[in-house]
Amino acid sequence: MLAPLVAALTLVSPATPAAPLAAPVVVVDPGHDLRANLATEPIGPGSTVRKIKDGGGTAGEAQVVLAVSLRLRTLLQRAGLRVVMTRTRTDSTSMGNVARARIANRAGAALFLRVHADGSTSSASRGTHTLYPVYRRGWTDDVYDASARAARLVQRALVAATGAADDGVVERSDFTGFNWANVPVILVEMGFMTNPTEDRLLATAAYRERAAVGLCRGTLRFLRRPVAACG
Numbered sequence: 198m199l200a201p202l203v204a205a206l207t208l209v210s211p212a213t214p215a216a217p218l219a220a221p222v223v224v225v226d227p228g229h230d231l232r233a234n235l236a237t238e239p240i241g242p243g244s245t246v247r248k249i250k251d252g253g254g255t256a257g258e259a260q261v262v263l264a265v266s267l268r269l270r271t272l273l274q275r276a277g278l279r280v281v282m283t284r285t286r287t288d289s290t291s292m293g294n295v296a297r298a299r300i301a302n303r304a305g306a307a308l309f310l311r312v313h314a315d316g317s318t319s320s321a322s323r324g325t326h327t328l329y330p331v332y333r334r335g336w337t338d339d340v341y342d343a344s345a346r347a348a349r350l351v352q353r354a355l356v357a358a359t360g361a362a363d364d365g366v367v368e369r370s371d372f373t374g375f376n377w378a379n380v381p382v383i384l385v386e387m388g389f390m391t392n393p394t395e396d397r398l399l400a401t402a403a404y405r406e407r408a409a410v411g412l413c414r415g416t417l418r419f420l421r422r423p424v425a426a427c428g
């Protein structure tokens with residue numbers, strides 16, 4: 198009876214390996230847009246606290262962060278990931294931060310990566326830091342751990358690629374785009390456009406390339422994929 202048993206087992210065993218899972222989606226969110234949006238929106242789901250949708254970035258920020266983000270899209274796609282952009286042009290009134298988070302939620306993003314550059318009243322302020330949501334039950338408890346891990350990995354890879362001063366990672370409770378996110382979310386402040394040295398660097402294609410490569414490497418580390426694909 199041995200031969201028929203083997204034949205039966207062969208019949209029920211899978212003939213082909215499982216189909217590969219669909220590639221993860223990264224939602225890349227270049228901050229701001231051409232115009233600020235001074236309408237308000239709740240800071241989190243169900244909150245009575247409202248914040249301006251988008252006060253507008255520092256001068257020139259919307260264009261710089263879009264350039265880096267578009268390059269990042271190319272690098273991530275080459276690495277085999279799917280990418281959804283919250284915007285691909287700088288020509289409108291900002292959609293606000295609830296809308297950005299909803300794009301990431303709908304996409305089922307493995308990472309919602311928000312790209313910004315900073316401004317300060319002091320021209321001496323400099324450096325790169327990465328923000329992620331503070332733990333709050335009902336809002337961010339489901340994405341806190343992954344967001345914190347993503348922030349550390351992306352911050353480390355970004356400063357390694359650019360050589361910028363490393364100002365570490367910071368938790369924030371007051372970011373509408375964090376509180377509405379149901380997916381891991383971070384916001385990178387690449388540098389200060391009010392700092393003459395960093396502003397000059399951020400204006401160069403070479404530095405933008407290094408920044409995009411660093412963001413790509415950090416994202417792939419977070420997704421546990423080989424970073425060599427980023428170049």
Ligand SMILES: [Zn+2]
Pocket residue numbers: 228229253254255258313314315
């Ligand atoms: Zn900004």
